[in-house]
Amino acid sequence: MSADPSSFILSITGARVSIKLNSGIEYRGDLQSVDGYMNIALEQTEEYVNGEKKNSYGDVFIRGNNVLYISAVE
Known part of the structure; x- marks a missing residue:
């Protein structure tokens, strides 16, 4: 298990993820990159x-x- 958020993000780059927005809409896709502002x-x-x-x-x-949370999808 990752100790901090940036380690978690690095560990799931290239993997399938679920992104929940503040509006309640959810996006599922292959994570390509995340920058310092959490743009995905x-x-x-x-x-x-x-x-x-x-x-x-x-x-x-x-x-x-706009991001509420990021979750790895298995």
Whole structure:
């Protein structure tokens, strides 16, 4: 288990993740990068609203101030 958030982010880069936004919308995709402002780039992304899949996207960029949490998906 990672000791700090940046170690966790490094350990899941390239893996499938779930990103929950403050608005309640969830994005699931392959984590490509995260910068110092928690801006996130995902590939092969799916959008979920209330647990229901709404859209599929290729690349998605999520602004860090909208992120509620990041979770690794197995």
